[in-house]
Amino acid sequence: MNKLLPLAIASALLAGCASSNGLVAEGSRRDPATLSAGKSLGNAKVSDAAWPSERWWAAFGDPQLDGLIDEALAASPALDAADARTRKAIAQAGLADAARKPSLGAGAQVLGLQIPETLAGPDLGGDFSVAELLTLNFKYNPDFWGADKAKWQAALGNARAAEVDAQAARLQLAANIVRAYVALAQAFDAQDAANAEAARSDALVKLNQQRIKAGLDNTIALNQNQSASAAARQQAQAAQQQIDALRNALAALVGAGPDRGLEIARPMLATPDVAVPSQLPSDLLARRADIVAARWRVEAAQHGIDASKAAFYPTINLSMMVGLAAGNLGDLFGSDALLVNGGPALTLPIFEGGRLRNQLMGSNADYDLAVANYNQSLLGAIREVADAVQGARALDAQLASTRIARDTAAKAYAAVAQRHRAGLANQLDVLAAQKPLLQLDQQLAALNAKRRTATIDLDQALGGGIALPQSNTTAPNTTASN
Structure with missing residues (x-):
């Protein structure tokens, strides 16, 4: 995470191509x-x-x-x-x-795959393989701005x-x-x-x-x-x-x-x-x-x-998948079945066509x-x-x-x-x-x-005497329930 903030700041400096200069609201409350x-x-x-x-x-x-x-x-x-x-x-x-908020989900999947020999050769291709997967998927978008x-x-x-x-x-x-x-x-x-x-x-x-x-x-x-x-x-x-x-x-x-x-x-x-x-x-x-x-x-x-x-x-998105993968169910929980995939991804607006x-x-x-x-x-x-x-x-x-x-x-x-x-x-x-x-x-x-x-x-x-929730000039601190 410590490496993300400098990266985000540096990227923001490059975002001048997509500029909000000159765009302001004109209304004012009476x-x-x-x-x-x-x-x-x-x-x-x-x-x-x-x-x-x-x-x-x-x-x-x-x-x-x-x-x-x-x-x-x-x-x-x-x-x-x-x-x-x-x-x-x-x-x-x-x-x-x-x-x-961050999200975390679990998944279970059975994958079937056959690669043609014409593409992968006789060593990898030609055979139908089955793999079982158990995964945990984590996603989080840090709201820097x-x-x-x-x-x-x-x-x-x-x-x-x-x-x-x-x-x-x-x-x-x-x-x-x-x-x-x-x-x-x-x-x-x-x-x-x-x-x-x-x-x-x-x-x-x-x-x-x-x-x-x-x-x-x-x-x-x-x-x-x-x-x-x-x-x-x-x-x-x-x-x-x-x-x-x-x-x-x-x-x-x-x-x-x-x-x-x-x-x-x-x-x-x-x-x-x-x-x-x-x-x-x-x-x-x-x-x-x-x-x-x-x-x-x-x-x-x-x-x-x-x-x-x-x-x-x-914007920076963090995602990670941690799971177990094996060619057969008996090897799924072995020490060699660990599967890890993830990392940060950065999206930078440069030319957006307006x-x-x-x-x-x-x-x-x-x-x-x-x-x-x-x-x-x-x-x-x-x-x-x-x-x-x-x-x-x-x-x-x-x-x-x-x-x-x-x-x-x-x-x-x-x-x-x-x-x-x-x-x-x-x-x-x-x-x-x-x-x-x-x-x-x-x-x-x-x-x-x-x-x-x-x-x-x-x-x-005069309002009919009804009780009304009042607005604030600052952001409300009420949080919505999940």
Whole structure:
């Protein structure tokens, strides 16, 4: 071994024909401190405890929703696929680690050989000979330039990224279920509003018919109200269709058949408050699955560059075979049967037709792409947080205005109803006063659904409280198992 190192160094000096000069990566990771968001989030409630918990959906206060998500996390085929991808990436890292280590194998073989007399003469040729062999084969590639280590670290980084992607799939599944559940609640509210409007229109139709019989009215108002009643029933039917479709969607999300959706009762959802953490955007680096995975892939790509650079240097392979060989089994274990073969072998890249340079160029491009994806993930994360907070803030203002309008309409309706009971207003006045109240109820239901969706968006934008393996700026010291 002492003779190998000088030989390798001398060979490296001769490798100038295969040069990596001038090939460098150009990408650089964005500093999150440069992505200011203080003014955009200035009016939002700030709290150190505002990061979502691992079961962030519990804030909606619906036990049925909690059960659906638990069921999905235990049985969804989408998660099975993500877990399988993670296991495959870990296995690939294990293969890269195994390539760095010595190997030892044993073999047994029976050889038959006959050399023609025309080639070896009558002394050696013409006879068929049989030899028995027992061998031990040893192979080891000293990683002088760190190429194998870099390949293993790159594979390990990709495995960690796949692990994070699997966690992100869980967050996405939970978010999809909550969104479908919120839409289901809105569909029930829309059905209620449509049924109420149909009942109001039917009452108007009945009054119109009475007034026509009494000679007090014509058929214009009757036809209008009959049309409104039919339209309201169509809206109620459309809402029922949406309810059925959303129940089917939820059943599929939890990994069950459509009959599971029939068991889902009407949602009973609260509307959580929103707040942003005090450490934005820097803490997103450790909490957002896409950012953490992107950082792992940047590190993996950097190790890929290291491996490509190491390929410009010579490689030394050590191999040895020790065994026993004899013409018959009785002589196999004799002292004269020892067979030894082996030694170092050196491979020196001189002229590669541009293969090594193009390989390094590709590794540099992979790194630049990984950095660009990381920067894009960081920008997207900040934007999603800002969109969710600003959306929730705007919806809170709309909800407040709509509630004031609804309270005013309710007072007007109550006043007309009281006048009707006192004989100072007729039933037409009451039904006319009811219309804006029903319309505002429908608007409130839609705004509440949007406001709950904004909460989902914010919880997801803040990472969903999932535990993520963190990346390092240095090589991980975790070793893969054999």
